[in-house]
Amino acid sequence: MVLVGIFALLLNSSFAAWQDVGFISFLTGRVWNPSGFVSSHFGIFTKIVGTLMVTAGAMIVAVPLGIATAAYLAEVATPWEREVVKPVIEMLAAVPSVVLGFFGIVVLSPLLARIFNLPNGLNALNGAILLGLMSLPTIISIAEDALTAVPKEYKEASLALGATRWQTLSRVIIPAAGSGVTAAIMLGIGRSLGETMTVIMATGNALQFPSNFFSSVRTMTATIAIELGEVPADTTHYYTLFAIGFVLFSMTFLVSLLADIFLHRAGEMKKL
Amino acid sequence: MTKNQLFSAPGGLAADYLRRKGHPSLVEGVAFVLLRLSMLFVIAAIFFIFYDIFSKGVGVISWEFITAMPRRGMTEGGIWSAVLGTVYLTLITAVASVPIGVFAAIYLNEYAKKNTFTRIIRLSIRNLAGVPSIVYGLFGVALFVRALELGTSLLSAGLTLGLLTLPVTVTASEEALKSVPDSFREGALALGATKWQAIRTNVIPSALPGIITGMILGISRAAGETAPILFTGAAFYLSSLPSSLSSRFMALPYHLFIMSTQHHSIEKVRPIAYGTALVLIGLVVTMNMSAILLRTHYRKKMRG
Numbered sequence: 001m002v003l004v005g006i007f008a009l010l011l012n013s014s015f016a017a018w019q020d021v022g023f024i025s026f027l028t029g030r031v032w033n034p035s036g037f038v039s040s041h042f043g044i045f046t047k048i049v050g051t052l053m054v055t056a057g058a059m060i061v062a063v064p065l066g067i068a069t070a071a072y073l074a075e076v077a078t079p080w081e082r083e084v085v086k087p088v089i090e091m092l093a094a095v096p097s098v099v100l101g102f103f104g105i106v107v108l109s110p111l112l113a114r115i116f117n118l119p120n121g122l123n124a125l126n127g128a129i130l131l132g133l134m135s136l137p138t139i140i141s142i143a144e145d146a147l148t149a150v151p152k153e154y155k156e157a158s159l160a161l162g163a164t165r166w167q168t169l170s171r172v173i174i175p176a177a178g179s180g181v182t183a184a185i186m187l188g189i190g191r192s193l194g195e196t197m198t199v200i201m202a203t204g205n206a207l208q209f210p211s212n213f214f215s216s217v218r219t220m221t222a223t224i225a226i227e228l229g230e231v232p233a234d235t236t237h238y239y240t241l242f243a244i245g246f247v248l249f250s251m252t253f254l255v256s257l258l259a260d261i262f263l264h265r266a267g268e269m270k271k272l
Numbered sequence: 273m274t275k276n277q278l279f280s281a282p283g284g285l286a287a288d289y290l291r292r293k294g295h296p297s298l299v300e301g302v303a304f305v306l307l308r309l310s311m312l313f314v315i316a317a318i319f320f321i322f323y324d325i326f327s328k329g330v331g332v333i334s335w336e337f338i339t340a341m342p343r344r345g346m347t348e349g350g351i352w353s354a355v356l357g358t359v360y361l362t363l364i365t366a367v368a369s370v371p372i373g374v375f376a377a378i379y380l381n382e383y384a385k386k387n388t389f390t391r392i393i394r395l396s397i398r399n400l401a402g403v404p405s406i407v408y409g410l411f412g413v414a415l416f417v418r419a420l421e422l423g424t425s426l427l428s429a430g431l432t433l434g435l436l437t438l439p440v441t442v443t444a445s446e447e448a449l450k451s452v453p454d455s456f457r458e459g460a461l462a463l464g465a466t467k468w469q470a471i472r473t474n475v476i477p478s479a480l481p482g483i484i485t486g487m488i489l490g491i492s493r494a495a496g497e498t499a500p501i502l503f504t505g506a507a508f509y510l511s512s513l514p515s516s517l518s519s520r521f522m523a524l525p526y527h528l529f530i531m532s533t534q535h536h537s538i539e540k541v542r543p544i545a546y547g548t549a550l551v552l553i554g555l556v557v558t559m560n561m562s563a564i565l566l567r568t569h570y571r572k573k574m575r576g
Contacts (some may be wrong), residue, residue, distance in 0.1 A: 064310070072304075072310065088315055092318045100324075164300045167300070194406070
């Protein structure tokens with residue numbers, strides 16, 4: 001019910017925005033200048049790129065690390081290691097996003113500025129690293145579940161044929177758990193797409209079109225959070241913020257749906 | 273010397289061994305070391321974050337810091353109003369989301385038939401968990417603040433956070449109910465109890481630890497959220513404590529946000545920001561750890 005409610009409400013407000021701005025120019029316009037003196041522009045293309053860039057960066061950080069860690073925990077780690085490591089990772093999952101953003105400002109930003117010789121470290125890279133860290137617990141726990149759910153027979157058959165444990169892991173277990181691992185990545189992407197506070201604090205929020213990972217970017221979520229407090233209700237600007245919310249909602253909805261399909265497929269494999 | 277000659281030469285025995293037998297296990301060794309390094313890197317990053325916040329925040333924290341009001345444009349004094357705001361807010365969140373969540377889970381697991389309709393409901397609940405928190409914020413503004421005219425208040429923010437925690441509460445409660453063996457239900461029904469009596473006396477008590485765990489996890493997530501309360505009631509600075517459900521409030525996560533990005537002298541208030549971060553992390557992690565401990569304790573008891 002709530003989901004339908006949110007959907008209807010966002011769609012309703014979004015239509016108001018698109019009537020004024022036009023759906024195509026809303027999605028593809030590069031200029032966002034809601035309070036221009038002569039004319040206002042409401043193009044969110046720059047923000048979509050910003051969001052996708054930070055999310056892609058986060059996945060470059062989180063996917064290899066997350067899957068390697070999950071594989072280690074599922075196949076290599078001693079029970080003792082597992083007992084210690086899993087609660088620590090759950091602790092990371094508990095850290096509020098605003099605290100991670102704070103960490104980005106006080107630690108990561110000066111560090112990046114020094115390493116890459118930049119005036120400041122509040123850029124897409126900073127946001128990507130933090131979001132990567134943030135999606136790690138999700139990716140690790142779901143990928144690990146998928147890896148442990150692979151039937152024992154697969155593993156035993158492979159080992160009996162003389163394969164090493166690594167060959168078994170990389171060529172039998174990980175491919176067999178493919179659906180579950182993909183679902184884990186999808187949920188990680190969903191988490192990064194929708195994250196607000198960390199990116200507001202860490203990416204610098206510039207309105208220009210980003211040229212590389214060292215540019216400051218403003219994501220869709222950050223735009224809503226920064227501007228909603230300042231706009232008068234029921235203006236085009238107000239409605240466009242809801243329209244951004246709608247685009248964001250659609251993107252995360254699609255991603256969770258895909259994750260769900262992959263998880264369902266993983267669940268069916270388990271029954272075999 | 274060609275490769276083969278090298279391996280067949282007497283001195284090449286070791287290399288020969290490596291080629292025939294050792295090579296795959298060498299690859300395995302390297303691969304496992306890399307996997308272990310990834311794991312250690314993740315752990316190290318986590319410890320680094322906690323260490324940084326803890327080492328720089330612990331000096332700031334004192335009884336006075338927690339129980340004093342902010343003073344002089346928030347450059348001095350404590351964070352009592354933010355602490356109390358967060359406590360009130362989480363209480364409202366709990367009141368708003370726990371009963372609905374538990375009843376929804378009881379309905380889904382005990383009463384609802386397994387058909388397309390319940391599959392769609394379950395699917396939406398899972399998707400609801402993936403909706404970005406800022407979108408909940410938008411929803412809260414449109415529904416609670418404006419349509420229901422609750423204004424920017426504790427109540428609006430609490431209800432918005434309640435919605436946000438609903439998927440967590442429902443999913444966890446359902447898992448807990450599912451883990452209760454059917455024999456518990458059948459035993460009660462066989463003695464002539466009605467379905468509701470069976471659920472109330474036999475199912476809920478044994479599912480309770482699981483339900484409470486889910487509740488704590490949901491609420492601790494709400495306690496750390498900033499985006500949904502930005503526009504539904506959190507205030508930059510208030511000189512008094514919230515007096516009713518309709519007052520605005522200060523909250524720890526929002527306080528940390530303004531102390532690190534919006535305050536007029538950011539460098540000067542950095543220690544307060546660190547202290548706030550530590551209190552917030554402490555609060556949320558304690559809630560989470562107690563939930564996890566409760567879960568492990570309960571699981572061991574079930575097995576034993």
